[in-house]
Amino acid sequence: MRSPFSAARIRRALPTGRRAVAATAAVVLLAAAVVWAVWPDRPAFRTESAMLTVRSGPDGDEPVDLDTTLYLPLDAAAGREVPAVLLAHGFGGTKESVRTDAEDLADRGYAVLTWTARGFGRSGGQIHLDSPDHEVRDAQRLLDWLAARPEIRTDATGDPRVGVVGGSYGGALALLLAAQDQRVDAIVPMITWNDLSRAFLPESTGGEPTEGVFKSGWAGIFFGGGGNVGSGPAGISGTGAETPEGAPGAGPPSPAPGQGPGTAPGAPAVGGLPDPSCGRFAADVCAAYLRIAATGRADQGAVDLLRRSSPAGVLDRITAPTLLVQGAADTLFPLAEADANARGIAANGTPVRVAWFTGGHDGGSGPQTDSDRVKFLTAQWLDHYVSDDGDSPGDTFTFSRIAGFDAMDRGLVATGYRTEDYPGIGGDSRVEVAVAGPAQPVANPPGGNPAAISSVPFAGSLSSLLGGVAGDIPGQHARFESEPLTEAVDIVGTPTVSLRAASSSGEAVLFAKLYVVDPEGAATLPSGLIAPIRLTGLPASVDAAAPVTVTLPAIVHRVEAGHRLRLVVATSDQAYTTPIEPAVHTVAVGDTPISLPTVDSDPIPTEAALWRWILVGLLAAIVVGLVVLVAVLRRRHRRQDTSVHPEYADTPLAVRRLRKEYADGFVAVSEVDFEVHPGQVVGLLGPNGAGKTTTLRVLMGLTQPTAGEIYVFGHRLVPGSPVLSRIGALVEGPGFLPHLSGLENLEAYWRATGRPKADAHFEQALEIAGLGSSVHRRVRKYSHGMRQRLAIAQAMLGLPELLVLDEPTDGLDPPQIAEMRRVLQRYATDGRAVLVSSHLLAEVEQTCTHAVVVNKGRIVASGPVEEIVGDSPSVLFEVSDPTAARTVLDGLGRVRVLDDADGQLVVDTNGTARSEVVAELVRAGIAVDRVVPRRRLEDAFLALVGENSRGSGDR
Amino acid sequence: MAGSTVEPTGDTTSVAASGAAAGYRPARTLPFGAEFRRQASRRRTQLALGFMVLLPLIILIAFQFDTNDDDNGGGEFGSLIDLATSGGLNFTLFTIFVSASFLLVVVVALFCGDTVASEASWGSLRYLLAIPVPRARLLTVKLLVALAYSALALILLAGTALAIGTLRYGWSPLRSTVAAQLEPGEGLLRLLAVLGYLAIVLLVVAGLAFLLSVTTDAALGAVGGAVLLWILSSILDQITALGAIRSFLPTHYSTAWLGLLSTPVQTDDIVRGTVSAICYATVFWGLAFWRFTRKDITS
Structure with missing residues (x-):
């Protein structure tokens, strides 16, 4: 135990x-x-926040407090100086709006100084709109401050190694600072303006801003509180243009005087309270805005003020290499602004690179691929020109086009393109498409209401990119359509159109827009961009009108073949201020067709291309792997030992020193040796769990033996050995497909052997099964015995030379058992042999010629059944007087009484003849009722394995 | 068993060098056709395939009860429902759309997960191996047959939907909200591409179910286990906090076929999804073969 x-x-x-x-x-x-x-990334930088007081203003003597944060890489120190980046935020933002970008740059090893521009957040001062005397000078003082820091690399005393990065308001600051201060080493202005007056007062026939149409929608948003426009690089960081910090109309975020930390001289202090109409705007800026907004027209003074805040006039002074990033989905600062900047700066021989992406003040950061590209370009530019690290970025022009929705995350998908040289917004070649239509009268609505909608500032990227909000008012617009395009055109740049207009008033404000119309009639206004025009001196009749050329905003859009172009000329638009007086104009197309710019470019290979190669490689690897695997297996198969062990060549089964140890350490069979010879019916005998079934499983190739060999007709037997085909088996009960009939099961089984049907001998097998017509019933409905018989029949299919049956009589009734006995004995002729495992001793004794007794995984006896049973059996005497008989038998010397119960004596005669014992008993006057030879297989078995019912298999 | 008379008449002389019985060739055991018939005779095969034919009919009948209630849920692709009755191609697309995420997963898991495990549970597996059918061959044939039935189910579903959809709604262009409509010829090609990608994604289910099938004797366990793991993966894929891990989930790219409807076709996620699916399927099948060719059959 x-x-x-x-x-x-x-x-x-x-x-x-x-x-x-x-x-x-x-x-x-x-x-x-x-x-x-x-795992949260451990920041590789530390931050220092401070309120710095700088002196600026026209005379450099007006102190103003600036709320700053310096991001310093951890390894920056005196002796290990790092280059710096001045990171400016967008209009209405604070230093917090650019935190993500600052952290990214700090992770790249730059000291990043962010600050809240004057007039915003906790900084003091008033908003002067990037005025050279105020905001720009503030930034110069910050450069001084940086140069004094011991951790910052310097080019000379007081000249820090610094790049300036910013979007929108911050982008213009970068340009203006670089023009004003030669200490700046590189700039990355994003989604910003070239001429602020032209941006807010555009006129698309080339008119001056004083003739421009006021972009009241955007202007109102800025003045009315300042949207958080253009925060990080290109305003493309997460807190982008779509979530204005101070909602429009919420009032200027100005701290009360004396309370704000930045209340230095210069803070609005009219009677101790800020001017409610100007908020934190400087008085001159505020006055200019009020004048423009009231009339919809700008006077020269206002234009001059806006020009003062524009890089346009100072571009020739910029020597810092410039990376210009501009958004295609930007109705505020369209691509033309960056184009003007690029031309102006490049004229000095300063390195300029231009990149367009499909975002902007309307489109936000654009698709992921675009913001990744912009980030990469920015880092590359700064690395080369500020930290002297990495190859020259070159001047490749990159842009992207919306390709559709992403099927997975519903975002937009953009395809990137590149060309060697920047072609400008005019493209490098042009395609002409004629539009036609009659001259049409259009009405100018009084007070500009109702107005067409082309874009909604801050409405989000989808609306303007896909033209979802575009809507024209009937009667207020003229339409001119082209024929369906015969082939697709990729527009990259500014289309131009020719128009003629007439008006009874002699003057007209019109909006030209170019729709793309698909075959179903759905019209798309690319990026929601429109061209406002103000025409004066118009004749009353359209026939007398001279054609004017209108330059439409630059777009990146593909017009598919079969789509049409539609030129719409409208009189009103919600984003602009239009004349109040009602009027009726007549509009007709000019004499030249629409001219569409195109750019010869190549798609930027993306990570996706890499994945294609990975896929190809993977498939190739799988194919090669499979081929190699099959080849190796074939080779191994060919090398397989097919030799015949001469000693066992004629022996159906020889088991040699078989051992099976399971993975958990349980030894099911420790050592088993036996042989089955032709003509024999061998019984494998043993208590439950003795290892019989395990032995048979190994024999069927279902289980790998731990040690030892099995030979079938001299062939070594391993799982799957072909020689298994000469063995018919019933192991561990029948296994049939329950939904098939008995016959179908046998047929399905034989089909699986792949052997000729004639070899199966179905009739004989069916005869053995003896199922009669039940053979056509489903196996599911069979009784246990029927299944057992069918399983034996299956084992006999093809008349295998060795039949292995595990508990074959299980479930059979006595006549069937008797019949089975006969069948098996007859089967084991003509060179065949049968191995029967059983724990029914009587059955083995009567059926088998030989027996192998297994116990606890070992053979305890083997040989002919008679030998095991022995020829000297004990005898059972039934006598009239057991007590007397016992005395008599004890007196006989060699005779031993083994058991004594109920008048029955079990006696070991020990060689004494039974007749002599009977004679002795009769002689003593004891009546003998019965004499039965007692010692049979059961006794032998019990003698061999012991009588402990528990010990046998339950090891 | 009465009166049976077995008089062995076999000739034991015609034996191959390998010791095999006459007519036995390892490469001829368990022919594809035999296994195909074995599976065809099963009720679950017939029911599954029958349902593939029935489902489009049920959907079609359901659309006849249209009450013009425009409450079909939101979402960019919710409009697939609105478009479903616009033509045979759209009807087919809709049928695929509603079946892809669960029904087809279950069907493929059924065919691939049940095939070995059910033989083990009936006990017939050990008799197949004792024939002997080489283990690798048994698995190969079973896998190919299971994949063939899975493909058949997919084709039946799409084919029936296309046939009855075209009969009922006509042969019109393929519409979707993400792109311009596609001419019927082009639309049919896109539909075939969608089916192809779907088949590739389902290889993961097939692999997983097959692996479970050789590891367990319970057919239900293999099928249910594969479906459960698939659902688990889908749930994890919804949790954006998992970040980059999500793209390693087998279900992450399972809806990338929607990109095939847009113009131009978005193949980036399809390629990634294909790589992911093939990797998973190869690993699962490799493990299944590795395991099955070594394991002790104890059923």
């Missing part, structure tokens, strides 16, 4: 070694992956 808590038991309950290792490895890997994914 063993302890119930033996080590083996515990071991068996636990997962086995290899599995445990595999499971642990899997869990550890998974946990590591999760941790890696959610």
Whole structure:
């Protein structure tokens, strides 16, 4: 007896070694992956926030407090100086709006100084709109401050190594600062303006801003509180243009005087309270705005004020290499602004690079690929020109086009393109498309209401990119359409159109827009961009009108073949101020067709191309792997030992020193040796769990033996050995497809052997099964015995030379058992043999010629049944007087009484003839009722395996 | 068993060098056709395939009860429902759309997960191996047959939907909200591409179910396990906090086929999804073969 808590038991309950290792490895890997994914990145920088007081203004003597944060890489120190980046925020933002970008740059090893521009947030001062005397001078003082920091690399005393990055308001600051201060080493202005007066007062026939049409929608948003426009680089960081910090109309975010930390001289202090109409705007800026907004027209003074805040006039002074990033979805500062900047700066021989992306003040940061590209370009530019690191970025022009919705995350997908040289917004070649239509009268609505909608500032990227909000008012617009295009055109740049207009008033404000109309009639206004024009001196009749050329805003858009172009000329638009007086104009197309610019460019290879190669490589690897695997297996198969062990060539079965140890350490078979010879019916005998079934499983190739060999007709038997085809088997009960009939099951089985149908001998097998017409019923409905008989029939299909039957009489009734006995004995002729495993001793005794007794995984006896049973059996005497008989028998010397119960004596005669014993008993006057030879297989069995009913198999 | 008379008449002389019985060739065991018939005779095969034919009919009948209630849920692709009755191609697309995420997963898991495990549970597996059918061959044939039935189910579903959809709604261009409508010829090609990608994604289910099928004797366990793991992966994919891990989930790219409807076709995610699916399927099948060719059959 063993302890119930033996080590083996515990071991068996636990997962086995290899599995445990595999499971642990899997869990550890998974946990590591999760941790890696959610582990917060430890910042590689530290921050210092401070309120710096700088002196600026026209005379440089007006102090103003600026709220700053310096991001310093951890390894920056005196002796290990790092280059710096001045990172400016967009209009209405604060230093916090650019935090993400600042952190990214700090991670790249730059000291990043962010600050809240004067007039915003906690900084003091008033908004002067990037005035050279105020905001720009503030930034110069910040450069001084940077140069004094010991951690910052300098080019000379007081000249820090610094790049200036900013979007929108911050982008213009970068340009103006670079023009005003030669210490700046590189700039990356994004989505910003060239001429602020032209941006807010555009006129698309080339008119001056004083003739421009006021972009009241955007202007109102800025003046009425300042949207958080253009925060980080290009305003493309997460807190982008679509979430204005101070909602429009919420009033200027000005702290009360004396309370704000930045209340230095210069803070609005009219009677101690800020001017309610101007908020934190400087008085001159405020006055100019009020004048323009009231009339819709700008006077020269206002234009001059806006020009003062524009890089346009100072571009020739910029020597810092400039990367210009502009958004295609930008109705505020369209691509033309960046184009003007690029031309102006490049004229000095300063390196300029231009990149367009599909975002902007309307489109936000654009698709992921675009913001990644912009980030990459920015880093590349700064690395080369500020930290002297990395190759020259070159001047490749890159742009992108919306290709549609992403099927997975519903975002927009953009395809990037590049060309060697920047072609400008005119493109490098042009395609002409004629539009036609009659001259049409259009009405100017009084007070500009109702007005067409082309774009809605801050409405989000989708609306303007896909023209979803575009809507024209009937009666207020003229339409001219082209024929469907025969081939697709990729517009990159500014289309131009020719128009003629007439008006009774002699003057007209019109809006030209170019729609793309698909075959179903749905019209799209690319990026929601329109061209406002103000025409004066118009004749009353359109026939007398001279054609004017209108330059439409630059777009990046593909017009598919079969789509039409539609030129719409409208009299009103919600984003602009239009004349109040009602009027009727007549509009007709000019004499030249629409001219569309195109750019010869190549798609930028993306990561996706890499994945294609990965896919190809993967498929190739799988194919090669499979080929190699098959080749190796074939080769191994050919090398397989097909030799015949001469000693066992004629022996149907020889089992040699077979051992089977399970993975959990349980030894099912420790050592088994036996042979089955032709003509024999061998019984494999043993208590439950003795190892019989395990032996048979190994014999069927279902289980790998731990040690030892099995030979079938001299062929070594391993799982799947072809020689298995000469064995018919019934192991561990029948296994049939329950939904098929008995006959179909046999047929399905034989089909699976792939052998000729004639070899199966179905009739004989069916005869053995003896199922009659039940053979056509489904196996599901069979009784246990019927299935058993069908399984024996299946084992006999093809009349295999060795028949292995595990408990064949299980479920059979006595006549069937008797019949089975006969069948098996007859089967084992003509060179065949049968191996029967059973724990029914009587059955083995009567059926088998030979027996192998297994116990606890070992053979305890083997040989002919008679030998095992022995020829000296004990005898059972039934006598009239057992007590007397016992005395008599005890007196006989060699005779031993083994058992004595109910008048029956079991006697070991020990060689004494039975007749002599009977004679002795009769002689003593004891009546003998019965004499039965007692010692049979059961006794032998019990003698061999012991009588302990528990000990046998339950090891 | 009465009166049976077995008089062995076999000739034991015609034996190959390998010791095999006459007519036995390992490469001829368990022919594809035999296994195909074995599976065809099963009720679950017939029911599954029958349902593939029935589902489009049910959907078609359901559309006849249209009450013009425009409450079909939101979403960019919710309009697939609105478009479903615009033509045979759109009807087919809709049928695929509603079946892709669950029904087809279950069907593929059924065919691939049940195939070995059910033989093990009936006990017939050990008799196949004792024929002997080489283990690798048994798995190969079973896998190919299971994949063939999975493909058949997909084709039946799409084919029936296309046939009855075209009969009922006509042969019109393929419409979607993400792109311009596609001419019927082009639309049919796109539809075939969608089916192809769907088949590739379902290879992961096939691989997983097949692996489970050789590891367990319970057919239900293999099928259910594969479906459960698939659902688990889908749930994890919804949790954006998992970040980059999500793209390693087998279900992450399972809806990338929607990109095939846009113009131009978005193939980036399809390529990534294909790489992911093939990797998973290869690993699962490799493990299944590795395991099955070594394991002790104890069923």
